[in-house]
Amino acid sequence: MSEANTSETAAVSIRHLSKSFDDVEVLRDVELEVKTGEVVTIIGSSGSGKSTLLRCINWLEKPDRGSIHIAGQRIGVHDDGRPMPVRELAKVRAQTGMVFQGFNLWPHLNVLHNVTEAPIHVQGKSKREAEELATALLEKVGMSQKHDSYPNTLSGGQKQRVAIARALAMQPAVMLFDEPTSALDPELVGEVLAVIKDLSAEGYTMVMVTHEMAFARAVSDQVVFLEKGLIIERADPETFFTTPKTDRVRKFLENHDTPSSA
Amino acid sequence: MNASAWNMLLEGAWTTVWISAVSIAIGVVAGLVIALIRLARIPIIDQLLVLYISVARATPLVTLALFIFLSAPDLGLDLNRSVAGILALTLNTTAFNAEIWRSAFRNFSREQSEAAMAIGMTPWVTFRRIMLPQMVITSLPGLVNEMSFLIKGSPAIAVIGIVDLTRVTNRISAVTYEPLPPILVAGALYMAIIGCLVWLQRLAERRANRLAM
């Protein structure tokens, strides 16, 4: 691992991150650096701490030790240990866009307003500006026919595509995907993965937790394997999937669909 | 019934409507405030609110209205009838509304506020833009139902001498010696008022179903 201090330029920079729930250590001294434009996939069995790691990045979980910088700004606490006031924390969080396993669209708002809500009420954009942006983003995720629909009328795949547009609308420095296809019916997985793949081609910075191995291999620049809160392997996708260094990863890959290099 | 009887009935209906409307308006907001305070779980205050809600829900409106109107002078308060009536209806409906709001709070999912926080909303913006609108939509059918109950309980204020839509029938029959017609007309007017609320409740339910994901 390069130890060069690149936290000024990296989209996400995680140093010495540790976190326990009660007395179970879920993250142990995790180090991770995501460069701008890079796609990093976090893989591991359930309970390995991968979702917790992702949720620490935008401070939905508070780590016990360590530091996280988003686009050079520290999140959650100041360097002198003072907790960040909520307004300041919200500002840094706005630099990240998160896509949840369960979509978490706001059911009282239609599709368009789900996307414009934060640009208007967090960034203070004008309604017109926000709607222009939202229209463009909904087109990008293939949902431009559904502006006026309410979330409860959409399929899971459609909901997730709107959720992606909602996160993109804040023009975040990094997109966080927390198992974005795990709650979908199998036939709807493809449409969501296609959208994410387009984003990676456009150069968006992304950190993704997923079980879709073939997909991870196709879009990632860096694959990280988490086991009991420790990063035990990290590599480019070719190396990771073809010549893993540890037995643990080899076993894990055997138990999952061996991905063809799609 | 002659024209003056009809006039009196309409005046009685107006009294019922305005006193109930004021009580509903105060009761809905006060119920929300109580539900919010109870979220904070402040010791003693929380227990006092639980006691208030339990007692207010069990106390008949007639008894409450008499209690407030008769004992206000004891407590050094000079309440006129209308204020005493509004106070009784409000104290009653607030307790029910507080429970309706509280259950909306409890059913609000953590994921919803996480999505708001993750996108950079402060807790206040999250409350105002995400939580409160959803709670209003989910609570509205219950709140409107409680409004119907308040109208149905409102004749209780007749006991402290307010001439509402029920009491006015006595006044009319004291002159005409025909109690049946004014009572029937009053019943029809109540049905019209409550019918409107039932219709509103149906609309509110249809909207609330949208939130069922």
Added chain:
Amino acid sequence: MSNWEILWDERAQFWSGFLSTLEIFGLSIMGAFVIGCGLLYLLEGSRKRLTTPLRIFIDGMRMLPFLILAYLLYYGLPSVGIRLDAWGAGVGALAVYHGCYFAEIFRGNRLTFPPGQIEAAQAHGFTKGKLFFRLLLPQIIMQTRPLLGNQLIYALKDTAFLVIITVGELTAAANSLSSTYFIPTEAFIVVIGFYWAISVTMEIIIKQCGRFSAKRGFDNV
């Protein structure tokens, strides 16, 4: 002598008011229960000529304040030659009014009843009456008990309206004591305490019934 001592000396009045309220409440909810079950039974029949007016009657009652019905029975009925005393009119009005609410609660539950059970019973040769009383009614009552419990509390509170048509019950006792001795605050606090105690007791009983019901598996059908 303190105000509270006056009230203690007059405890007999409270007590008789309390008993009177309990009596009115007990009789009227029994009546309401029978009326509710009867309406449900009549609604079971599929003859539209009967069910439509019944539905209108039930919905109409639910859109009226209780006191209007009490007025109708007490002040209105003499116009058509039926004269009831205040007590009879009060109990009758309570029974009819809350009977309609009971019927609506039962009907709402009946709509969600799985048809398989009824078909099974019919296949076993149950008559309509037996099917209703042995199969439908017990399950519906056990499943609707939280709603019935709420309705009982409403019925209890509605008994206080009868003070307006001059029935001597609990609230009337407080009212007369407070005007005799000019101690309204204390008198009404005592009476509100009585109402509260009855409600809390009913809630506890309903909860106990819930345990029984859970044990018998009524809730999982």
